[in-house]
Amino acid sequence: MNVASVVQVLAGLSWMLVIGAVAFAGAMAARRGNVARVVPLVIGAVALAIALNVTAAGLVFIEPQERAVVISALQPKGYREAALEPGLRWVVPFFETTRTYPISRQTYTMSSAQIEGQVIGDDSIPARTKDGQQVQIDASLIYAIDPAKIINLHITWQNRYEDSVVRPVARAAIRDAVSQYGVEEIVSSKRAELEQAITDEIAKTLAEQNLMLSDFLLRNITFSEEYANAVEQKQIAEQQAQQAKFVVEQRKQEAEQARQVAQGQADAAVIAAKGDAEARLIQANAEAKALELIAAALKDNPDLLQYTYVQKLGDDVQVMLVPANSPYLFQLPTVTPTPEVITPAPTATP
16 A cells, blocks of 8 residues: 555545544533533644645555556646656645556457457457458457557547557458458468558557557457368368378389389399309400410420320220321330130041
């Protein structure tokens, strides 16, 4: 409780003191007592009550989040040109009064929810898009009174600024902005742009009426039931298309993977075939080189072939027949002839 409130309470109690003093004086008079002794008490109570009430009428305490407009019968324009700042202030009793206004941020909500906004019931903003679709907008404004322009606000709107300025300005700006966009744009790609357009328009208009917009919140956009169903079906179709596209991509990846595996196997087979071919080529070159060496050796040593041939014969070979014109002479082991046994002819008996 501030000082001004305490003084007002004391001023109220002082009149009870006056009433008590007067009652006591009346009781003394009824009993034929010495009323003159009570008269100073009554006069003192009245003087105290007047002083406290005058003081209470002149003291004003302004809260930190407030400013006060002084309405004065002593000023030519009927008001002081400067608003009262926070703190304990003094005005001329009975000739000046004050009207306080909050300068803190205030929120004005328009919603389809029954008890969410300032107006009970469905207070959403109906608006029509560029392509003729009906939408319902839920929105909130966070605003404040411009402290430097409180006098002008009081002269123009007094305490009617919320219903007479904030509400109609916001609803008009929302309707005008929505009419510039198609419903598809509002749903997806240009919602932020729509919100910014509404914010700029409201801020401009409120500034002309001595108010400051802190923020605009586009809370919800509701469509007609028919359009909502159409949007839902479209989203389902898009999801199915995305799923089908995913399946196709998966099949492509599997096919590419199989192709790469087959390519790898083919490359491995080619590499193996090249390896075999190179091995055979190396072997053929080696054999050719060996034949060249053998030919050179035979050329220098013609008997070498005969010797090599004999070396390859089996150990049990004792006789070999060669053509009569054969140039080769083989040193075969000497064959010992078997003694011929002559059997005598039988003698005839006469």
